[in-house]
Amino acid sequence: MEHHITIRSGELDLAATLHYPVSGAAGSKANRHPIIIIAHGFIGTRIGVDRLFVNAARDFCRHGYMVLRFDYGGCGESTGDYGQGGLDALIDQTRHVIDYALDIDCVDPQRLILLGHSLGGAVAILTAARDKRVKTLVLWAAVAYPFNDIINITGKQLYERAVQNGSSDYLGYNFEPVFFDSLTKHQPFEQLRKFNGDVFLVHGTADEVIPVDYCFLYQKLFWMRSQGLCDKEVIFQANHTFTGREAKEQLLSKTREWLITNDKQKQEWNDWEI
Incomplete structure (x- = not known):
């Protein structure tokens, strides 16, 4: 079951789609379900390239997960101008979506998963660093150096024009310094x-946008924390948006298997109380 909804974030209306778990699917706990919030990348949408996020959401909900995917302000069907307020605005919007998700009666607040792709991966990390309600992170081809990575996408001249003229156009989106x-x-x-x-x-x-080396760097740094696990999966010949049936199937199956296994281990661990 899918519902198209609107989430208020300041003066913005964020277009979103809420997926409910398939009836009888595994994953429920005391009539509450884990929820996955999907954060799309730079000037993306909640649909994703080749319907990546639509397919992901429908796959996850068949296995007991609620899924909430949304358009950042100025993207897709949301109001506003993308880029206004910078990354701080994207973080704030993500937190407002979390507010909405945790107001849903059948959501388990202890199993809130934030999934970010590309720049959305960086936003997911920055959000989780501020917001303790995020319990698990899933990062697909995540940006690691926001300025350099986005400049590599737009071209340095766009940035120089924005500084010189006060704004610059990129694919119909207006970016200010x-x-x-x-x-x-x-x-x-x-x-x-x-x-x-x-x-x-x-x-x-085969990611031509964000280097695969970032995945290894991220894991190394996550491992250096005093708490929390970090696993990775490198998909051979997959590009930035995991185009193609084989790459997409591996992406979804590996993510789903990790989430289910991780959740099971946590539940088993919680049963052992001293």
Whole structure:
């Protein structure tokens, strides 16, 4: 069952789709379900390239998960202008979506999973570092150096025009210097240690946008925390958006298997009380 909804974030209306678990699916606990919130990447949408997030949400809900995917302000069907307020605005919007998710009666607040792709992965880390309600992170081809990675996508000239003229157009989106300033201000590598939950990383070896090396760097730094596990999966020949049936099937199956196994281990551990 899917519902198209609107989530208020300040003066913005964020378009979103809420997926309910398939009846009888595993994963419920005392009539409450874990929920996965999907954060899309740079000028993306809640649909995803080749319907990646639609397919992911429907797959997860068949296995007992609620899923909430949404459009950031100025993207997809949401109101506003993308990039206004920089990464801080994206973090705030994500937290408002978390507010909405935890107001749903059948959601288990102890099993809130934030899944971020590309720039959405960086936003997910920065959000989890601030918001203890996030219990688990799933990062697909996550950005690690926001300024450099986005400049590599848009081209350095776009940034220079924005600084010189006060704004610059990229594929119909208007970016002001404040957006680029925010990219330099926030460093996921520095903030990730503030998150104590478990993490699952997935990256493709043929990613032409965000280097697969980031996956290994992220795991190393997550391992250095005093709490929380971190596992990774590297998918051979998968590109940035995991295009193609084989890459997408591996992405979804590996993510789903990790989530289910991780949740089972936590429940078993909780049964052992001293």
